[in-house]
Amino acid sequence: xxxxxxxxxTWLHHTNPSVxxxxxxxxxxxxxxxxxxxxxxxxxIGFFILFIAYTGYPLKYVMLFFLPFLFxxxxxxxxxILFGNGETTWFRWGVIHITEESFYxxxxxxxxxLIFALLGLTFALTTRPVYxxxxxxxxxxxxPKYAYSFxxxxxxxxxMIEEFQTVHQALKVRGVADERGIRGKLELMKRYAIPLLSQxxxxxxxxxxxxxxxxxxxxxxxxxxxxMKLSKYDVLFFLYVLIVTLxxxxxxxxxxxxxxxxxx
Amino acid sequence: MERVAYVExxxxxxxxxxxxxxxDLSISFxxxxxVLLLGPSGCGKSTLLQVLAGLIPHSIxxxxxxxxxxxxxxxxxxxxxxxxxxxxxxxxxxxAFVLENLCVPRHEMNERIHDLLxxxxxxxxxxxxxxxxxxxxMKQRLAIASVLALEPDVLFLDEPTAxxxxxxxxxxxxxIKTLAADRTVIIVxxxxxxxxxxxxxxxxxxxxxxxxxxxxxxEVFTVYKQMIAEQGIWYPNIWEEYKKPITAQQPFHSxxxxxxxxHLRGYRQKQEKIYVEHITIHSGEWIAxxxxxxxGKSTLLQxxxxxxxxxxxxxxxxxxxxxEKQLLKEVAFVFxxxxxxxxxxxxxxxxxxxxxxxxxxxHEVNEKVNELLQLFHLTEQKDEHPYQLSMGQKRRLSxxxxxxxxxxxxxxxxxxxxxxxxxxxALLEWLEMYRQRGTTIVMVTHxxxxxxxxxxxxxxxxxxxxxxDEQLVSEEKADVVFSK
Numbered sequence: 001x002x003x004x005x006x007x008x009x010t011w012l013h014h015t016n017p018s019v020x021x022x023x024x025x026x027x028x029x030x031x032x033x034x035x036x037x038x039x040x041x042x043x044x045i046g047f048f049i050l051f052i053a054y055t056g057y058p059l060k061y062v063m064l065f066f067l068p069f070l071f072x073x074x075x076x077x078x079x080x081i082l083f084g085n086g087e088t089t090w091f092r093w094g095v096i097h098i099t100e101e102s103f104y105x106x107x108x109x110x111x112x113x114l115i116f117a118l119l120g121l122t123f124a125l126t127t128r129p130v131y132x133x134x135x136x137x138x139x140x141x142x143x144p145k146y147a148y149s150f151x152x153x154x155x156x157x158x159x160m161i162e163e164f165q166t167v168h169q170a171l172k173v174r175g176v177a178d179e180r181g182i183r184g185k186l187e188l189m190k191r192y193a194i195p196l197l198s199q200x201x202x203x204x205x206x207x208x209x210x211x212x213x214x215x216x217x218x219x220x221x222x223x224x225x226x227x228m229k230l231s232k233y234d235v236l237f238f239l240y241v242l243i244v245t246l247x248x249x250x251x252x253x254x255x256x257x258x259x260x261x262x263x264x
Numbered sequence: 265m266e267r268v269a270y271v272e273x274x275x276x277x278x279x280x281x282x283x284x285x286x287x288d289l290s291i292s293f294x295x296x297x298x299v300l301l302l303g304p305s306g307c308g309k310s311t312l313l314q315v316l317a318g319l320i321p322h323s324i325x326x327x328x329x330x331x332x333x334x335x336x337x338x339x340x341x342x343x344x345x346x347x348x349x350x351x352x353x354x355x356x357x358x359x360a361f362v363l364e365n366l367c368v369p370r371h372e373m374n375e376r377i378h379d380l381l382x383x384x385x386x387x388x389x390x391x392x393x394x395x396x397x398x399x400x401x402m403k404q405r406l407a408i409a410s411v412l413a414l415e416p417d418v419l420f421l422d423e424p425t426a427x428x429x430x431x432x433x434x435x436x437x438x439x440i441k442t443l444a445a446d447r448t449v450i451i452v453x454x455x456x457x458x459x460x461x462x463x464x465x466x467x468x469x470x471x472x473x474x475x476x477x478x479x480x481x482x483e484v485f486t487v488y489k490q491m492i493a494e495q496g497i498w499y500p501n502i503w504e505e506y507k508k509p510i511t512a513q514q515p516f517h518s519x520x521x522x523x524x525x526x527h528l529r530g531y532r533q534k535q536e537k538i539y540v541e542h543i544t545i546h547s548g549e550w551i552a553x554x555x556x557x558x559x560g561k562s563t564l565l566q567x568x569x570x571x572x573x574x575x576x577x578x579x580x581x582x583x584x585x586x587x588e589k590q591l592l593k594e595v596a597f598v599f600x601x602x603x604x605x606x607x608x609x610x611x612x613x614x615x616x617x618x619x620x621x622x623x624x625x626x627h628e629v630n631e632k633v634n635e636l637l638q639l640f641h642l643t644e645q646k647d648e649h650p651y652q653l654s655m656g657q658k659r660r661l662s663x664x665x666x667x668x669x670x671x672x673x674x675x676x677x678x679x680x681x682x683x684x685x686x687x688x689x690a691l692l693e694w695l696e697m698y699r700q701r702g703t704t705i706v707m708v709t710h711x712x713x714x715x716x717x718x719x720x721x722x723x724x725x726x727x728x729x730x731x732x733d734e735q736l737v738s739e740e741k742a743d744v745v746f747s748k
Binding site: 130148151152154155158159163166167169170171172173174175176191195198199202203206207208209210211212213214215216217221222223224225227 | 317319322323324340341343345347348349350351352353354356357360361362363364365366367368369370373395396410411414566569571592593596597599601603604605606607617618621651665666
């Protein structure tokens with residue numbers, strides 16, 4: 001079983017994975033230090049456009065992938081809105097206490113979560129693991145030992161999913177009932193974990209031996225089938241991020257949606 | 265004669281084992297030789313191969329000592345399991361991985377990949393093909409292509425066809441024969457039919473890891489044939505010499521159909537993968553389900569047991585099926601990999617499991633389990649963990665545990681796959697014995713000989729459809745048998 005959805009390759013697919021990764025990490029950190037909700041909302045819109053238009057997947061799937069994160073947005077925002085502290089009370093009922101401050105803080109947190117999700121999804125949808133690790137080896141000097149171990153592990157995932165289904169059927173056939181209670185659930189987890197782990201561990205060991213039999217050593221000197229280079233697309237991606245950020249700040253100052261400038 | 269690989273006075277012991285696997289073993293290989301290592305399972309053939317390639321002790325840490333050892337400078341090693349020797353997801357990437365290890369410049373890679381794939385006759389639309397979509401035989405040819413990238417003088421082949429069907433096996437040996445010319449080839453293999461005319465030397469081991477015979481292939485094979493047969497090795501004409509149980513293929517019909525299914529459809533990921541208009545199975549039948557890889561044989565079995573989403577009208581012993589549960593109670597299913605269906609921590613508990621589920625008395629359980637332990641030669645192992653058994657024992661256990669509470673119908677997914685001759689025959693004979701007691705057997709198999717010698721009926725599956733349903737035993741013959 002594999003998740004293989006037909007999609008276009010866009011310029012985002014051609015950016016260098018290491019550059020993309022680093023830039024996103026910088027953004028992740030930066031977003032934590034933004035306290036103006038207007039800026040965050042604008043940034044969200046900017047990255048949402050990137051996500052919808054340039055990941056290359058059909059709109060239906062893009063929205064489907066996005067759905068769980070929308071849920072996170074709502075849950076993050078609502079818990080802060082309903083139970084946070086604040087001075088200007090709007091509504092109070094039992095433990096629920098909505099204040100102006102907690103409302104803005106909730107919205108702010110929600111958008112922050114949304115930006116994380118958008119950036120993460122964009123990265124995941126436009127980066128093949130193989131390219132990522134080749135790029136990490138070439139641009140960021142990751143040791144081949146780690147890179148190829150990860151790639152071998154990625155190969156094991158679909159095999160494990162298949163095995164999981166087989167174990168599920170086998171347990172059904174043997175008459176292992178769904179057990180109730182926490183102890184029962186733990187027991188059931190063990191029933192799945194032991195065969196799956198024992199298969200994977202043995203398989204992993206065999207793959208490791210096979211790799212060494214193919215003269216894979218820990219030396220750094222090697223050639224690369226995929227030569228990952230920097231290109232104009234990386235500049236384009238950098239410019240996109242930069243311009244979105246600038247516009248977000250400009251609009252937040254010139255045309256704010258919310259009057260609050262700092263949620264702290 | 266130039267020696268390309270040798271070891272003198274090898275001593276090797278697996279941690280936790282009492283005795284040495286090899287005690288002062290010496291063996292050497294000349295350039296260009298084609299050698300077959302034969303011996304019972306567990307005698308250490310594969311381990312020796314790993315020592316000769318230097319994988320032990322460099323990649324696999326096993327304590328060993330040798331007076332002298334020479335590991336070939338350029339060697340290639342092909343492993344048994346097609347699913348656990350690749351580290352990359354695509355065909356071109358996998359071969360490129362080897363080329364990278366050798367520091368082949370990037371601009372030469374595409375051509376080399378192309379040449380290597382041609383060499384092993386692996387014709388793909390594009391080299392950038394997902395390895396998961398290849399059949400087992402194709403995967404093994406890819407494995408050979410990627411070791412050929414190493415330009416080896418010596419090829420180590422560790423049961424490369426053990427997990428392949430007949431067609432895949434033939435193709436692999438064909439490929440190896442064309443490539444081997446001036447290379448030294450050292451082979452461990454249980455199915456020697458296809459290699460016998462290719463090797464010029466056979467080394468025969470006994471259970472204690474000692475060399476019993478070493479010499480010209482034909483001489484060793486003729487002189488030691490009896491011993492080879494006892495070791496459970498598949499040799500040519502084995503089926504002609506095999507004396508099957510006299511009851512085999514004698515019809516055993518009861519008038520009431522055991523299971524009837526109308527318009528059976530089985531789905532995977534919401535797509536219809538199998539459709540059979542009508543199925544009727546009678547007690548005492550042995551139905552062989554045949555067809556190519558991916559035709560839908562396993563899917564059919566899973567649909568018959570409702571393990572996958574299924575449509576259709578089921579009738580059990582003339583009555584409409586009440587629930588899925590009833591099917592699970594009456595029908596036993598044996599998976600290809602027995603490990604997945606073990607649910608307890610000892611052989612005894614494993615056998616007792618389904619009896620205890622039915623809340624039988626412990627006395628009855630004990631009696632029944634001991635009887636089957638004896639029948640399936642597992643008494644000595646009764647306290648061991650199922651995972652610690654040998655492959656043949658695991659298979660026996662999975663069958664024994666499935667049939668212990670007298671299921672009327674037994675579905676088996678390639679139960680003899682990758683088994684040696686001894687285990688295969690033993691298993692078939694047990695199944696036959698149960699069939700005589702009225703159990704119905706539906707079994708997926710690739711082996712024409714099993715169909716020929718044991719099945720009473722054959723289903724041919726193609727593209728998710730039942731395209732042929734033939735009775736292998738005619739009713740007239742049945743009359744003759746019964747009138748005796």
